[in-house]
Amino acid sequence: MVPMDDETYGDLQRSAREHLWMHFTRHSSYEKADVPIIVRGEGAYIWDAKGTKYLDALAGLFVSQLGHGREDLAEAAARQAKELAFFPLWSYAHPNAIELAERIAGYAPGDLNKVFFTTGGGEAVETAWKLAKQYFKLTGRPTKHKVISRAIAYHGTPQGALSITGLPPMKAPFEPLVPSTFRVPNTNIYRAPEFLPHTDGNADPEAFGRWAADQIAVAIENEGPDTVAAVFLEPVQNSGGCFPPPPGYFQRVREICDEYDVLLVSDEVICAFGRLGHYFGAERYDYQPDMITFAKGVTSGYAPLGGMIATDELMEPFRHGTTTFLHGYTFGGHPVSTAVALANLDAFENEGINKRVRENEGAFRATLEKLYDLPIVGDVRGDGFFYGIELVKDKATRETFNEAESEKLLRGFLSKALYDAGLYCRADDRGDPVVQLAPPLICDQAHFDEMEQKLRDVLSRAVDLL
Numbered sequence: 163m164v165p166m167d168d169e170t171y172g173d174l175q176r177s178a179r180e181h182l183w184m185h186f187t188r189h190s191s192y193e194k195a196d197v198p199i200i201v202r203g204e205g206a207y208i209w210d211a212k213g214t215k216y217l218d219a220l221a222g223l224f225v226s227q228l229g230h231g232r233e234d235l236a237e238a239a240a241r242q243a244k245e246l247a248f249f250p251l252w253s254y255a256h257p258n259a260i261e262l263a264e265r266i267a268g269y270a271p272g273d274l275n276k277v278f279f280t281t282g283g284g285e286a287v288e289t290a291w292k293l294a295k296q297y298f299k300l301t302g303r304p305t306k307h308k309v310i311s312r313a314i315a316y317h318g319t320p321q322g323a324l325s326i327t328g329l330p331p332m333k334a335p336f337e338p339l340v341p342s343t344f345r346v347p348n349t350n351i352y353r354a355p356e357f358l359p360h361t362d363g364n365a366d367p368e369a370f371g372r373w374a375a376d377q378i379a380v381a382i383e384n385e386g387p388d389t390v391a392a393v394f395l396e397p398v399q400n401s402g403g404c405f406p407p408p409p410g411y412f413q414r415v416r417e418i419c420d421e422y423d424v425l426l427v428s429d430e431v432i433c434a435f436g437r438l439g440h441y442f443g444a445e446r447y448d449y450q451p452d453m454i455t456f457a458k459g460v461t462s463g464y465a466p467l468g469g470m471i472a473t474d475e476l477m478e479p480f481r482h483g484t485t486t487f488l489h490g491y492t493f494g495g496h497p498v499s500t501a502v503a504l505a506n507l508d509a510f511e512n513e514g515i516n517k518r519v520r521e522n523e524g525a526f527r528a529t530l531e532k533l534y535d536l537p538i539v540g541d542v543r544g545d546g547f548f549y550g551i552e553l554v555k556d557k558a559t560r561e562t563f564n565e566a567e568s569e570k571l572l573r574g575f576l577s578k579a580l581y582d583a584g585l586y587c588r589a590d591d592r593g594d595p596v597v598q599l600a601p602p603l604i605c606d607q608a609h610f611d612e613m614e615q616k617l618r619d620v621l622s623r624a625v626d627l628l
């Protein structure tokens with residue numbers, strides 16, 4: 163790719179510093195260093211303005227399922243923009259929204275048949291909580307309004323979704339948030355010493371899963387079952403570095419939710435649309451939620467879209483008289499975004515994307531597990547095309563890094579070194595330090611090898627730094 167000329171590049175850098183407020187960004191980092199400016203994508207690769215090529219090992223932000231540069235998706239957007247660029251779903255409909263709602267309902271497990279579109283994941287989470295509250299008010303249980311979620315889990319930035327989020331430092335600047343949310347432990351078995359070690363040195367995943375699920379019952383009892391509306395859980399928790407559910411976890415959670423009349427919301431903003439080799443994570447782990455929230459991969463990022471899928475039962479009270487769900491977004495279910503989503507799902511079907519992920523995930527895991535020979539690699543965990551590599555100071559004791567060490571390791575070295583090595587991924591310390599990988603679902607062994615080699619090179623150098 164031809165690099166941008168120096169003058170245009172310099173102007174963009176200046177302009178970015180003066181005007182662009184980037185998200186979740188420490189702007190002081192860019193006072194001296196250049197802002198990374200990405201200009202093009204093709205398949206699993208992206209290029210910056212200087213013409214440097216990177217393997218996109220995070221699918222943008224868990225988004226670009228089909229990879230970059232797909233003409234079919236771009237053309238679907240252009241066609242729809244020419245036909246009808248915009249109309250809202252406020253008492254009106256358009257064909258794409260109708261068709262997509264039916265299609266998503268067809269993929270969703272059980273009687274999850276009602277689709278409410280938003281523009282992204284945080285709005286989807288807000289929508290689910292608001293629906294849970296109003297549903298219980300309409301059905302004679304008006305005190306049920308609280309939400310239970312898991313430690314270190316991220317559910318978005320709107321004040322309700324942020325309140326559900328289990329990351330205190332991310333919430334502190336904005337307190338007080340929406341009250342009435344409570345945390346339970348997540349399913350990080352690597353950090354569950356009470357289930358370690360057994361005779362073979364390994365944890366007992368089923369006992370751990372039972373224990374972790376039972377903590378939800380304890381929280382419901384502590385809060386009072388008459389006050390709890392919903393539990394929000396990701397199929398695989400992203401924040402903290404990919405915690406898959408132990409066997410039996412979601413089955414036990416379902417039993418608890420049924421017992422206490424609490425709604426189970428599966429937050430699949432990352433996990434849906436192929437990330438785990440299925441349309442929905444609930445399908446992979448065989449549980450039946452009352453609501454699913456989705457976003458990101460539904461369009462593979464060619465336009466913004468999110469949504470909430472509810473059971474028939476949850477919509478039932480809204481089908482009578484003057485009862486209305488007083489909730490919506492101007493751009494929710496946008497005609498262009500829904501057109502793109504339909505084209506994306508066509509490609510999923512025609513190219514067997516979910517099956518492809520299931521066939522390749524073993525190879526992806528095995529390739530990443532080669533990194534276990536590095537002293538800094540403590541745990542490689544995940545499912546599908548969704549992995550976290552936890553970095554540790556001492557592999558034998560699982561000792562983690564303190565705050566200063568973590569800062570030095572992640573922000574001082576890894577983030578930049580990985581990027582300089584041509585690997586776009588994420589070094590994250592919202593929990594213990596991890597490198598997160600969630601590449602486009604079109605990746606194959608050559609891409610897995612490239613990730614492993616680049617990680618090996620950079621992580622080996624990180625060891626020297628310590």
Ligand SMILES: Cc1ncc(COP(=O)(O)O)c(C=O)c1O
Nearest residue numbers: 282283284316317318429431457
């Ligand atoms: C599980 C989960 N829920 C909600 C969100 C918020 O989505 P958005 O950034 O589209 O608002 C995210 C974003 O990464 C997420 O991972």
